[in-house]
Amino acid sequence: MVFKTTFGEAGQEVSEQARDRVAHSVLKIGGSDLYVVDTDPGVRFAQGKQVNICINIADKEQAHKYYEALKEGGQVEHPLQEVYFSPAYGMVTDEFGVTFPIFMKRT
Incomplete structure (x- = not known):
């Protein structure tokens, strides 16, 4: 495991049962990174939505271009913005x- 943080460690106010759920993690498999997270506290588990395709990008401007292109005709689940783990x-x-x-690593 390259990285792991729980919802409790992330500083989010969550129930005691959700504190140990994985908020963000990265596993290294060969030359690939696998991002693994648990369901957000308070979000119902949706059958068929277990796999997401993560766009890991180094450039903020390019992140905005991908975000704008994908949201056209789609639905924003989380607005593109700076958060504690990513700019x-x-x-x-x-x-x-x-x-x-869409995820940009902190440098």
């Missing part, structure tokens, strides 16, 4: 029902 993070479900987290 540019957002999540969009595109017009075909595929969810794309």
Whole structure:
């Protein structure tokens, strides 16, 4: 495991049962990074939405371009903005029902 933080460690106000759920993690498998998270506290588990395609990007401007293109005809799940773990993070479900987290690593 390269990185892991729980909802409790992230400083979010969550129930005691949700404190140990994984908010963000990265597993290294060969030359690939696998991002693994638990369901957000308070969000109902949705059958069929277990896999997201994460766009990991180094450029904030390019992150905005992907975000704008994916949200056209789609639905914004999380607006692209700076959060505690990323200078540019957002999540969009595109017009075909595929969810794309867009993630820029902190340098």
